[in-house]
Amino acid sequence: MTTILFNKPFNVLSQFTDKGSEGAPRQTLSDYIDLPGIYPAGRLDRDSEGLLVLTDDGELQAKIANPRHKLPKTYWVQVERIPDDAALQTLRDGVNLKDGVTRPAQARRIVEPKMLWLRDPPVRFRKSVPDCWIELTIREGKNRQVRRMTAAVGHPTLRLIRYAVGGWTLEGLGSGKWRHV
Template structure:
């Protein structure tokens, strides 16, 4: 039987077990389970759910774009997007590496619980921010960040809340549990 681990990856942690000389913290500092590997990845400056497994086929199914596995993100962006910006994201936008699939997007209140981030997101009195929930079914490099920037609302904080059927639940940053 395959093992599936759900991990709340903190900001600044690499989605791999070795740092290859980068000096950044890795999964090895949080998870001491032999034979499991991340199914997909989260950038160092993103946080939230990372699914790990010892099943190569499951890992491929989760990570491969052809599987169209839905991934839900909570996205803090600069300013409050209007309906036109949200609709552009819902239709899909054209980035340098091609058009994105349509995203499901809605404005949300700040997620709860929202754990502090180290370092904290920059705060600017003159520029409000807001939260979106985005569901995408592909995983181009830094896709959510590039999509929000494309419609004029740069991402300030990005938290993956769900991958397919798995969700963060009550996991705090740095905690993991078996699925």
């Protein structure tokens, strides 16, 4: 059994081929990983960064990707403005989205993580609009869920990094790097 942790950079597809590109080819996992027979267990959107688990173990893939297993996934989210306690409590209680109410989450303000890498391109800085980092742990995976949750409480996401999947984290793993577990 092979399982690796990969720190997916911004603007990289969570797949090994680019089937939908009509213009210039987009970066995929194959630009970083050359191991046969492994596949992502879950996805990260192209505009999201961070931890992606890849494996050749179908049971492990199902455990990670299927929401019925309720495996926690922790995100570091840079948002516009500073969320007050009421906004954080709404994230904790569950946010009403178009496809239903999210499961309760853990949410707290954090200082900017020290292990952050530079993003290319960088997040647009606006002098007139402060930003803040929050840590959000969810146990489901609706499409673009974290971005929709923060927008619903009035704090659009500027940068989204998945820090942990279950007990695995990004600790010691630079952007675009991977390691066996």
